Amino acid sequence: MRLARTALELLLASHPVDCAHCLKSGSCELQSIAKHLGVKLKTKRFAKILPELAVDTSNPLFIHDPNKCVLCGKCIRVCQEKVGRGVIGFGYRGFRRMVTTFGDEPLGRALCQDCSECIAVCPVGALVFKEKSQ
Numbered sequence: 001m002r003l004a005r006t007a008l009e010l011l012l013a014s015h016p017v018d019c020a021h022c023l024k025s026g027s028c029e030l031q032s033i034a035k036h037l038g039v040k041l042k043t044k045r046f047a048k049i050l051p052e053l054a055v056d057t058s059n060p061l062f063i064h065d066p067n068k069c070v071l072c073g074k075c076i077r078v079c080q081e082k083v084g085r086g087v088i089g090f091g092y093r094g095f096r097r098m099v100t101t102f103g104d105e106p107l108g109r110a111l112c113q114d115c116s117e118c119i120a121v122c123p124v125g126a127l128v129f130k131e132k133s134q
């Protein structure tokens with residue numbers, strides 16, 4: 001339990017905790033896990049360092065905000081194994097590791113078919129439908 005709390009606090013140290021403006025708030029697994037472990041989302045145990053990655057709004061249906069990504073890989077897996085497309089994968093290393101497309105093409109221009117399977121499996125606010133944000 002102590003290890004799980006520390007792992008979560010480290011993850012939260014690089015997560016933009018902005019639940020009040022996040023479309024996933026209320027159904028976010030990060031919120032649920034924090035509650036379960038008794039960890040405050042705005043924990044100050046570790047210094048906050050945010051990756052400040054560009055948000056991709058190029059797809060007409062959804063937004064990809066890599067700053068909120070927890071690198072679980074579920075979107076990559078569903079795109080590859082269920083949809084059979086393999087449009088997205090992990091790119092870069094260390095602190096800049098992120099879900100991206102071949103050649104970093106924006107999702108609006110990549111081979112994405114807008115099937116929304118990745119949005120359905122994303123546990124946090126990294127992949128969310130656009131219309132909910134308006």
Ligand code: SF4
Nearest residue numbers: 018019022025028125
């Ligand atoms: S992804 Fe979850 S924890 Fe992060 S800002 Fe959105 S609701 Fe809050």
Ligand code: SF4
Nearest residue numbers: 069070072073075122
């Ligand atoms: S499913 Fe969401 S949190 Fe997990 S790797 Fe994909 S974008 Fe990131």
